Amino acid sequence: MWVLNRGWWWTWVILLAPGVVALTIGILDPGARTSDDSLSLRAFGILWIFLQLLIMGAIFFFMNRQKRRAAYFRENGIPGTATILSADTTGTTINDMPQIELQLEIEVPGRNRYTISDRRCWNPLSLAMLQKGAKLPVLVDPLRPKKIMFPDDGRL
Numbered sequence: 831m832w833v834l835n836r837g838w839w840w841t842w843v844i845l846l847a848p849g850v851v852a853l854t855i856g857i858l859d860p861g862a863r864t865s866d867d868s869l870s871l872r873a874f875g876i877l878w879i880f881l882q883l884l885i886m887g888a889i890f891f892f893m894n895r896q897k898r899r900a901a902y903f904r905e906n907g908i909p910g911t912a913t914i915l916s917a918d919t920t921g922t923t924i925n926d927m928p929q930i931e932l933q934l935e936i937e938v939p940g941r942n943r944y945t946i947s948d949r950r951c952w953n954p955l956s957l958a959m960l961q962k963g964a965k966l967p968v969l970v971d972p973l974r975p976k977k978i979m980f981p982d983d984g985r986l
Contacts, residue, residue: 842886849878903979907969910938912978917960920949927951930960936978938970946976 853875855862862871915933922929931949952960959966971977 842882845882846879849875849882851875852878900979903969903971903981906972907979907981908938908972910936910968910970910978912936912966912968912980914960914962914964914966915945916962924951927953928957930957932960934968934978936968936970936975938975941975944975946978948978 852871856870856872856875860870860872863869864871864874912932912934915935917930917932920929920931928951929949930952931947933945933947935943935945937943967981968978969981
């Protein structure tokens with residue numbers, strides 16, 4: 831799960847600074863314009879600040895969504911076991927973490943076994959455990975059984 835380090839807000843302050851400076855100059859000197867496209871500095875400052883707020887809002891939205899998903903699985907998830915039938919790389923890496931496509935057989939008490947395909951990024955240090963026949967603990971969504979979460983993957 832994504833988490834922001836303790837000094838995340840310094841990055842945001844640094845990213846907001848050009849917009850604040852441009853807006854301040856634009857207010858003090860209404861005729862001030864950017865050199866390349868003659869946009870007023872006031873408009874540039876407002877656009878820059880709006881863009882940064884939009885980006886930070888999106889980051890917080892997706893982080894909150896991840897937290898809600900983890901809380902949902904903690905409260906409602908049905909504990910089960912996933913047996914790895916196959917594990918293949920997709921060729922995609924995100925933040926130096928390879929994306930792996932797993933074929934899993936899910937076993938939940940009181941339900942029939944079923945097979946799903948799950949695609950997610952895995953820490954390279956834990957790839958050794960993704961071998962055919964390995965059993966991993968999972969939490970299964972009671973309403974959508976094809977949705978699973980690995981409780982020990984750092985998301986809970």
